[in-house]
Amino acid sequence: MQAEIITIGDEILIGQIVDTNSAWIAQQLNSIGIHVKQISSVADDPSDILIALTLASGRADLILVTGGLGPTKDDVTKQTLSTYFDCGLRRAPEVLAHVEAIFRRGNRPILEINRRQADVLEKSEVLFNEMGTAPGMWITHKERPYVIMPGVPFEMKHIMRERVLPRLRSLDGRVPVWHHTLLTGGIGESFLAEKIADIEAALPAHIHLAYLPKPGLVRLRLTAIGENQERLKQETQTFADQLKERIGEYFLADEDTTLEKLIRDFMQEHELLLSTAESCTGGNIARLITSLPGSSSMFEGGAVTYSNAVKHSVLGVKEETLDQYGAVSEETVREMAVGAKTVFRTHYAIAVSGIAGPEGGTPEKPVGLVWIAVAGKDHVTARKYLFGQDRAINIERSSMAALGMLWQLLNSEKDRK
Amino acid sequence: MQAEIITIGDEILIGQIVDTNSAWIAQQLNSIGIHVKQISSVADDPSDILIALTLASGRADLILVTGGLGPTKDDVTKQTLSTYFDCGLRRAPEVLAHVEAIFRRGNRPILEINRRQADVLEKSEVLFNEMGTAPGMWITHKERPYVIMPGVPFEMKHIMRERVLPRLRSLDGRVPVWHHTLLTGGIGESFLAEKIADIEAALPAHIHLAYLPKPGLVRLRLTAIGENQERLKQETQTFADQLKERIGEYFLADEDTTLEKLIRDFMQEHELLLSTAESCTGGNIARLITSLPGSSSMFEGGAVTYSNAVKHSVLGVKEETLDQYGAVSEETVREMAVGAKTVFRTHYAIAVSGIAGPEGGTPEKPVGLVWIAVAGKDHVTARKYLFGQDRAINIERSSMAALGMLWQLLNSEKDRK
Numbered sequence: 058m059q060a061e062i063i064t065i066g067d068e069i070l071i072g073q074i075v076d077t078n079s080a081w082i083a084q085q086l087n088s089i090g091i092h093v094k095q096i097s098s099v100a101d102d103p104s105d106i107l108i109a110l111t112l113a114s115g116r117a118d119l120i121l122v123t124g125g126l127g128p129t130k131d132d133v134t135k136q137t138l139s140t141y142f143d144c145g146l147r148r149a150p151e152v153l154a155h156v157e158a159i160f161r162r163g164n165r166p167i168l169e170i171n172r173r174q175a176d177v178l179e180k181s182e183v184l185f186n187e188m189g190t191a192p193g194m195w196i197t198h199k200e201r202p203y204v205i206m207p208g209v210p211f212e213m214k215h216i217m218r219e220r221v222l223p224r225l226r227s228l229d230g231r232v233p234v235w236h237h238t239l240l241t242g243g244i245g246e247s248f249l250a251e252k253i254a255d256i257e258a259a260l261p262a263h264i265h266l267a268y269l270p271k272p273g274l275v276r277l278r279l280t281a282i283g284e285n286q287e288r289l290k291q292e293t294q295t296f297a298d299q300l301k302e303r304i305g306e307y308f309l310a311d312e313d314t315t316l317e318k319l320i321r322d323f324m325q326e327h328e329l330l331l332s333t334a335e336s337c338t339g340g341n342i343a344r345l346i347t348s349l350p351g352s353s354s355m356f357e358g359g360a361v362t363y364s365n366a367v368k369h370s371v372l373g374v375k376e377e378t379l380d381q382y383g384a385v386s387e388e389t390v391r392e393m394a395v396g397a398k399t400v401f402r403t404h405y406a407i408a409v410s411g412i413a414g415p416e417g418g419t420p421e422k423p424v425g426l427v428w429i430a431v432a433g434k435d436h437v438t439a440r441k442y443l444f445g446q447d448r449a450i451n452i453e454r455s456s457m458a459a460l461g462m463l464w465q466l467l468n469s470e471k472d473r474k
Numbered sequence: 475m476q477a478e479i480i481t482i483g484d485e486i487l488i489g490q491i492v493d494t495n496s497a498w499i500a501q502q503l504n505s506i507g508i509h510v511k512q513i514s515s516v517a518d519d520p521s522d523i524l525i526a527l528t529l530a531s532g533r534a535d536l537i538l539v540t541g542g543l544g545p546t547k548d549d550v551t552k553q554t555l556s557t558y559f560d561c562g563l564r565r566a567p568e569v570l571a572h573v574e575a576i577f578r579r580g581n582r583p584i585l586e587i588n589r590r591q592a593d594v595l596e597k598s599e600v601l602f603n604e605m606g607t608a609p610g611m612w613i614t615h616k617e618r619p620y621v622i623m624p625g626v627p628f629e630m631k632h633i634m635r636e637r638v639l640p641r642l643r644s645l646d647g648r649v650p651v652w653h654h655t656l657l658t659g660g661i662g663e664s665f666l667a668e669k670i671a672d673i674e675a676a677l678p679a680h681i682h683l684a685y686l687p688k689p690g691l692v693r694l695r696l697t698a699i700g701e702n703q704e705r706l707k708q709e710t711q712t713f714a715d716q717l718k719e720r721i722g723e724y725f726l727a728d729e730d731t732t733l734e735k736l737i738r739d740f741m742q743e744h745e746l747l748l749s750t751a752e753s754c755t756g757g758n759i760a761r762l763i764t765s766l767p768g769s770s771s772m773f774e775g776g777a778v779t780y781s782n783a784v785k786h787s788v789l790g791v792k793e794e795t796l797d798q799y800g801a802v803s804e805e806t807v808r809e810m811a812v813g814a815k816t817v818f819r820t821h822y823a824i825a826v827s828g829i830a831g832p833e834g835g836t837p838e839k840p841v842g843l844v845w846i847a848v849a850g851k852d853h854v855t856a857r858k859y860l861f862g863q864d865r866a867i868n869i870e871r872s873s874m875a876a877l878g879m880l881w882q883l884l885n886s887e888k889d890r891k
Contacts, residue, residue: 070510072501073684075494084489093487096515247545247587268546269490339764340757343778347756350832358784360777361760367775367818401784415767447628
């Protein structure tokens with residue numbers, strides 16, 4: 058079964074908002090075996106909407122529409138839809154009661170423009186929206202189901218979860234699909250591709266391998282489409298195991314997760330404490346870890362030591378070390394890591410110092426040069442990296458490399474026990 | 475002039491990534507008077523790509539394509555493009571040299587798959603990509619310019635800024651447009667709307683007001699479309715001044731900028747130094763500041779003090795204070811701010827302590843409770859906030875509130891001089 062997602066709204070086409078709805082909807086559909094053929098974003102314009110609906114009906118068996126139902130612009134959308142579906146509008150009493158209740162609760166006077174939110178397509182079934190005033194609609198037209206939903210993400214998600222997905226699960230023509238994702242780190246996309254080329258080439262036609270690179274990480278996703286989900290699961294597992302073995306040291310996890318989650322879970326389980334000492338990453342590593350609920354159980358704290366004075370006064374990096382080797386050096390990051398471990402009284406510590414750019418590079422120490430050290434239970438490992446010219450990417454890649462080094466150390470020290 | 479944006483990539487259609495490129499491109503085009511008619515996302519599939527290009531050429535005068543040029547899948551895309559544009563591929567020597575240099579720099583052996591990145595459409599002009607291995611292409615086909623770019627956001631943005639936008643600015647058929655953005659903070663979108671309702675209602679038809687909310691901030695953007703850009707500029711200025719006066723204390727800046735940029739520029743100019751002491755924001759404030767080039771000239775460093783022990787040992791918060799008032803209290807954040815100012819030897823310091831959630835709330839101190847203190851030259855201000863249940867949003871709003879408090883203090887102390 059092929060689906061198309063149409064998002065309506067001027068705000069999308071002038072770039073005021075990023076359309077996050079489509080990705081979320083696509084994920085949901087994909088997970089229940091509905092393949093998304095195309096995503097189209099059009100303006101709040103009758104003819105654009107009509108053309109989009111007409112083209113979509115030629116491409117897809119299921120059409121999902123979001124947006125254009127807010128009180129200030131639902132007139133255009135609803136009139137256009139009633140033209141397309143060739144039916145009038147009716148005022149849904151249950152929706153009207155709900156809208157009026159919302160205004161009563163907010164002690165706000167209700168206007169006709171608000172009441173009109175209760176108008177739905179005559180032929181449609183109401184997809185009730187407890188979360189807001191704009192209801193969703195389900196309408197079947199020329200044997201194709203159309204799902205029409207408001208564009209406010211949490212309202213749309215609510216309607217999808219409660220009303221739409223349960224119905225879609227009961228539709229025929231869905232192809233069983235299975236995804237298996239592997240997380241890799243420290244190896245570039247093209248290198249990885251070369252490394253696993255023969256395994257990828259040997260994949261059967263119904264199993265597809267996708268490369269999903271992020272700075273410092275590449276996720277490999279096997280997607281299998283077929284008859285029997287159980288068998289797809291087993292098949293992808295077989296190939297995942299082959300990939301895992303081939304990827305070797307660059308393999309991080311057998312699931313679609315993040316390094317910081319892996320580290321949090323591992324350190325929680327083993328009751329280990331972590332601290333950070335960040336120069337060029339400027340707090341990004343601490344931010345990534347503390348973005349996770351429950352991180353306070355394994356993260357004591359960190360120091361963002363941007364100036365040399367602070368590297369010395371807060372982390373105890375020796376002034377001679379800074380003078381002799383400079384802030385971006387193996388000696389300095391090693392002392393930073395040991396200093397953090399001591400100051401924050403933790404079992405492990407990460408230290409990063411580099412030149413993020415665009416300024417501050419020299420012939421000997423160019424922009425993109427980053428030293429990372431990880432202090433473990435009984436020793437400190439340090440490594441030099443040479444990233445690129447972009448500040449944001451250098452910060453991101455340094456953070457991922459540092460978390461990757463910690464993850465490897467955690468596992469090696471676990472294995473040694 | 476009408477443009478269409480086509481984003482290519484299976485990862486978009488299965489919802490693995492959110493397409494942020496289109497919104498950014500649309501913003502850029504909009505700001506130079508090019509109207510985006512439609513955004514279409516299609517799979518890495520030759521026929522889907524061909525159909526999308528054909529339909530787009532019927533709708534738009536300018537077509538921008540992103541994605542599908544990574545080393546592991548550029549074959550499909552480039553072959554499809556050479557079919558559509560009816561021309562072969564040539565290996566661009568300047569691109570090849572660049573790709574080889576990147577690999578030399580990283581001490582990585584170059585593979586044929588990497589060299590192929592230098593293959594471009596015969597008829598196209600190369601849009602050189604200093605940021606990565608996949609070049610962009612500019613090709614004119616049946617009187618329509620097509621811009622083809624890699625999907626990696628920072629590479630695409632670089633090519634757009636350096637190569638594409640300058641050329642587009644010289645194209646005819648663009649409608650004069652002018653944007654004037656005001657940055658506000660500490661007031662919700664609906665309150666703001668109520669506050670300025672009459673000014674908004676009085677706007678002429680050719681001037682549109684858009685609300686662009688982010689956690690803790692709302693940008694107001696006036697967009698004027700007309701004949702004469704100079705006049706549009708003056709008109710929007712008049713309304714911007716009215717809005718500024720009405721918004722009063724919530725007004726932050728008369729431009730589309732960020733709090734951290736305003737703070738960096740002000741502190742650089744006045745040679746002031748900043749430090750941070752973060753608990754619930756976990757380094758996010760330091761991260762925001764250090765994401766800016768040149769921040770090292772005004773940011774000394776910061777402490778992420780997640781545990782009470784570290785609040786005491788690193789920042790010198792008194793144990794009695796922590797025992798008596800708890801980590802999330804006015805007394806503690808005040809001592810954190812003063813501690814940071816002392817430890818990092820700065821003129822200003824920000825301190826944040828709160829309960830980000832989802833765990834850790836109590837009846838007296840619920841999830842979303844955040845105390846923020848800012849230590850200035852001669853005094854410390856502290857404020858209590860009660861945000862919501864969502865951890866990520868609480869961290870973001872706390873960060874914005876803290877930067878907003880610092881910005882106000884900087885300005886008040888400047889005014890007092």
